[in-house]
Amino acid sequence: MKLSSKALLALAISSITATAYAEPASQDFVPTTLAGTSAQSEAKGFIEDFSLGGTTRNWYSHESKYRGGTFEYQKHGETRTDRNRTNWVQGTILNASSGxxxxxxxxxxxxxxxxxLVLDRSKRDIxxxxxxxxxxxxxxxVDQWSKLGLANVxxxxxxxxxxxxxxxxxSGIVDTIGNRALPSSFEGVSFNSEEFSNLxxxxxxxxxxxxxxEQSLSKFRSEYGNGAETDKVSTLGLNYQPLxxxxxxxxxxxxxxxxNQYYFGATHELGDSQQLALTTGFNYYKTVDEGKKEMGKIDNDTYSLSLGLAHQAHSLTFAYQQVNGNEYFDYLxxxxxxxxxxxxxxxxxxxxxxxxxxxxGLNMAEYGVPGLKxxxxSARGWGIDGTHYTGNGGRAKFAYDGIQKQDGEKHQEYGIxxxxxxxxGPLKATAIRATYVEHRASEFQADGSIKEFRLVTTIPFNIL
Incomplete structure (x- = not known):
């Protein structure tokens, strides 16, 4: 189970939810032309544009399993179980960047x-x-630890x-995740080209x-698979704004x-949120097995469609999602x-x-309290059926453990x-977020029944 970073526990309405617009969204066509300016021509210099700053985040979470679910931990060589788990960590990033x-x-x-810096060090709690x-x-x-999170030229x-x-x-396939005290990062080579106005x-x-x-680097593995690892992830794509x-x-x-995985995403805005705005979002993934098929046979089409309505301080979103495949929709x-x-x-x-x-969603800026949201x-999933999953024999046959037991499984999730x-002021841009989530599942649904309260405070700072 993953706690999504897109909304710090996914309590933002969705990745493409309705937002407030100062004026009606234009439907004008955007011609593709060369960029009007060169970012490099405006470079200020290696030392002249040097910056030193970062963030510090206080990350607290308390979870409780129910319907028979428990967490396990070792004490005096014995395996013990308990319904609750608490994690409390202070994560700090110090970033030095030249121009x-x-x-x-x-x-x-x-x-x-x-x-x-771990603030709750109890073995039973964590x-x-x-x-x-x-x-x-x-x-x-590990009471306190450090590492190089970023180091690049x-x-x-x-x-x-x-x-x-x-x-x-x-990107839609490989993306840094930041829903813990510290984020992930990647080791490799990448490029970003913005030579055109809208492409x-x-x-x-x-x-x-x-x-x-973790303090060390790791090989990539899948979120839901059998622990198999891979040495190489390659990705290529584009962002295009036709309107x-x-x-x-x-x-x-x-x-x-x-x-091999392919992703297409689109977001369209219509109207004016002071009257009524509509945001439509579509996301689609195609995944097929490759090479040695360490994750078994995969032929998976997954998509989501969301419609978000916004009127002044209020937004309402409806989202439908479907997995077409006998395995999980999986990602790294x-x-x-x-x-x-x-x-x-x-x-x-x-x-x-x-x-x-x-x-x-309710944005209190419309009522004179900017920054408060x-x-x-409520979300419901149904029709989960892994009985047709066959794997591909060998050690990858059971790449997704327990999936064949899932026959008509369902689950519900609520959050506030x-x-x-x-x-x-001196703490400008400091963000404080409190969330409560309850997830209720049938017997063989993978995520189980769990409740979680999370409180996260993120403070940015500048030194130079």
Whole structure:
């Protein structure tokens, strides 16, 4: 189970939810022309544009399993169980970034140190560690640890940048995930080209991931699979805006010996939120097995469609999602490569699963309290059927453990949240978010029945 970062526990209405617009969304066609300016021609210099800053995040979570579900941990060599798990970590990022050197080819460096301080160190509370709290082989919390989160060199010509080293990357298939005290990052080479007014290209080749709660680099593996690892992830795609109101993305990725995956996403805006605005979002993934088929046979089509209505302070979103395939819709672990509208506490991505979500948002800026927002949602998934999953024999036959037991499984999820961003003063842009989520599942649904309260405070700071 993954807790999506798109909304800090996915309490934003969806990745393409209705937002407030100051004027009606234009439906004008956007011609593709060369970019009017060159970013490199405006470079200020390696030292002249140097910056030093970062963020510190206080991340607290308390979970409770029910309907017989328990967490396990070791004490005195014995396995013990308990319904509750608590994680409390202070994560701090210190980022030093130079400017680009002047000239035809600009050069820049970026270095970020990540530090985690564990505030709740009880073995019983953290339940032996997870992707929330780093623990040693005995299940004891590692009280404090640090690592290089980012370390890269960037080269820029005009509006095209090549980045080599440990870095952030964002696309519909490979995306940095930041829903813990610290985010993930990737080791490899990537490029971003914005030479046209409404058309950009991105690509990358990565061989390692720096996980959210680990000190070392790891090979890539899938979120839902059998632990198989891969040495290489390659991705290429584009972002295109044909209309002022329409944005699209198209990406492909090869995960060596796992799968080839293809993604298309589109968001269209219509109307004026002071009267009535409509945001339509569509996300589609095609996944097929590749190479040695470490994840077994895969032939999966998954999509989501969302409709968001906004009127002044209020927004209402409806989202439908469907998985067409006898395996999970799967994606890379330690990435946020799932832009589906119903990726919440549960991803609603079971074999042949259908799901529907309704969500409401309230922006208190319309009532004189800018920065204060409330969200509530309800989602339901049904028709989960893994009985036709066959794998491909050999060690990948059971790549998805327990999937064949899922026959007519269903689940429901409810969530409510409040967030506030400080608008001015020395703590400007500090974000505070509280969320409560309850997920209720049938016997063999993968995520189980669980309740979680989460409180996250993120404070940005600038030194230079």
């Amino acid at each position: 680009f050197t002047q000239g035809t080819v600009g050069v820049k460096t970026e270095l970020a140190v990540y530090n985690a 339940k032996g560690g997870s992707n929330r709290t780093l623990a040693d082989s005995n299940g004891d919390a 960037q080269f820029r010509v005009a509006n095209t940048t090549l980045t080599a080293g440990r870095q952030n990357f964002s 950009s290209f991105q690509g990358g080749i990565f061989d390692r991931v720096s996980p959210r709660t 002022k109101s329409l944005k699209t993305s198209l990406f492909a990725a090869n995960v060596k010996d796992f799968w 672990h330690e990435t946020n490569g799932i832009y589906l509208a119903n990726s919440l506490t549960s991803d609603f991505n079971g074999p042949n699963e259908k799901s529907f979500q309704i969500a409401y 409330f969200n509530v949602y 949240g409040a967030s506030y961003a400080i608008q001015s």
